[in-house]
Every structure is written in structure tokens, then in C-alpha cells.
């Protein structure tokens with residue numbers, strides 16, 4: 001309880017920002033005239049985001065997720081770092097920062113009511129045992145009528161290091177099988193479901209079963225056209241030359257029921273596979289995403 005009281009004393013404003021405990025985890029609860037959101041201290045993970053101009057959430061999360069210490073919450077925007085996907089030897093997918101507590105450095109409310117949260121995690125004996133580099137990793141998120149997240153990697157050590165990483169954005173759609181994903185056509189991808197076979201995407205993406213792909217040469221915006229909810233979700237990216245599209249269909253991972261894959265899709269700003277990022281000593285590198293929506297009609 002001490003951590004919860006301390007966060008409330010330091011950052012809650014009695015109106016729009018409060019800290020609550022759900023299950024084993026502490027979350028920041030943001031409720032302003034422009035958006036509602038929940039962000040877990042563990043992983044600095046946005047778990048919910050709904051701008052005021054939308055009737056339904058834009059960020060998807062499982063209906064009844066587990067809020068457990070050391071386990072990533074199913075949904076939201078898990079931060080995958082310093083590797084994206086499986087590790088060659090450790091059974092620790094998507095790195096180690098999504099299951100560790102981050103420190104909240106600063107909270108700011110702008111005149112337009114956008115709330116900015118600045119989170120930080122640094123190396124510890126525990127992380128050095130998994131990945132032998134010192135670092136400072138900042139997540140800066142702006143929660144308003146759009147959602148912007150920047151992940152800033154700073155190399156505090158004497159040697160360069162390489163990372164892969166991802167802002168693993170789960171998005172809510174009316175029906176995954178009726179959406180159209182634009183912006184990734186005419187690119188090559190690796191198909192994880194076919195042993196990472198390389199293939200070419202000639203047209204817009206539609207979903208007819210499980211999809212798990214990494215698209216390369218894609219640093220531009222991607223759009224999800226969702227006729228059922230009459231909305232378009234735009235995903236802008238910064239510092240990301242690869243994009244993951246994932247819908248597990250009935251091959252759902254832990255924390256998700258098969259029927260729950262029907263109204264979600266992940267379109268993720270990542271640096272994955274060959275799209276690695278080298279960070280020289282004292283250098284900083286940014287991975288960013290911006291999620292915004294508008295009506296289709």
C-alpha cells in the first residue's frame with residue numbers, strides 16, 4: 001500500500017488523475033474531458049484508452065485480464081524491450097521491461113487536457129543478469145484525443161548495444177474479419193505462422209484466420225478501416241521500419257479466450273527481426289507511435 005499512497009500523494013490531483021490497485025498491480029487512472037485511460041506501473045503499460053469522441057475503447061484489452069505481478073496484462077500497449085519476440089536461449093518473449101515496475105518521473109496536464117506521463121526504468125543487477133548492458137529507458141505518453149507514446153533508449157554504458165523492440169498495440173475493432181488494413185501493401189513480410197517464410201503483400205490486408213507477420217520497409221502510417229464501427233484508426237510511427245500485424249484467431253495465447261480474438265487486431269510499431277537498432281554509448285534512440293481515430297462516413 002505504501003507505493004500506492006506515495007503515488008497518490010505525489011501525482012494525484014483529486015480530479016483527473018488517481019492511482020488504484022487492481023489485483024496485484026497499481027494503475028494510474030486518467031479521466032479528463034478528452035480521454036479515459038488506465039496505465040499500469042508494471043511495464044508502464046497502457047491498458048485502456050478511450051478518447052471522449054469515441055463511444056467504445058480504441059485500445060483493446062481482454063474482458064477479464066489478470067493483473068498479476070510478473071505477468072504482462074493481456075491487451076493495451078505492452079512495451080517490448082530490449083528484444084521483440086522470442087529470445088534465442090531465455091524463455092522470456094518480448095524482453096523484460098513489460099513485467100517490471102517502472103518509476104513515474106513526472107505528470108503534466110496541458111491546457112487542452114492531454115495528460116502526459118513520463119516513466120523510467122534503468123538497469124539493475126537483475127536485468128544485467130538477463131542482458132549485460134546498462135541503460136536508461138524512458139516511456140513518455142500523451143493521453144488525450146489521440147494517444148502518443150515515445151520509447152527513448154539511452155545507452156549509459158561504455159559499449160554500443162543492439163536492440164529490437166515494440167509498442168505492442170492491441171486495437172479494438174468491430175469484427176476482425178471485416179476490417180481492411182491499408183498502408184502495408186507492396187511490401188515484403190516474414191510470416192511467423194509459416195516458419196518465418198518471406199512473402200510479398202501485394203494488396204491491402206484482410207483477415208481470414210490467424211495472422212502473425214512482420215512487414216518491412218514500413219515507417220509510414222497504417223490505417224484500419226472498420227466499417228462495422230464506422231471508424232478509421234490511424235497508426236503513425238516514428239523510428240520504426242517494421243510493423244507487426246497479429247490476430248491469433250483461435251490460437252489464443254494465455255489470458256485471452258478464443259472468441260475474444262474476434263474484436264481485436266494488433267498493428268504494432270516495432271523494430272523487429274532485421275530491423276535492429278544500434279545505440280552507441282551516450283546515444284538515445286526513439287521508437288514512437290501515435291494512435292488516432294476518425295469517422296469513416
Ligand SMILES: O=P(O)(O)OC[C@H]1O[C@H](O)[C@H](O)[C@@H](O)[C@@H]1O
Pocket residue numbers: 072093094168192212213244245246253254266
Ligand atoms: O503472448 P505474448 O508474449 O504477449 O505475445 C503475443 C504476440 O505478440 C506479437 O504480436 C507476436 O508477433 C506474436 O507471435 C505473439 O503471439
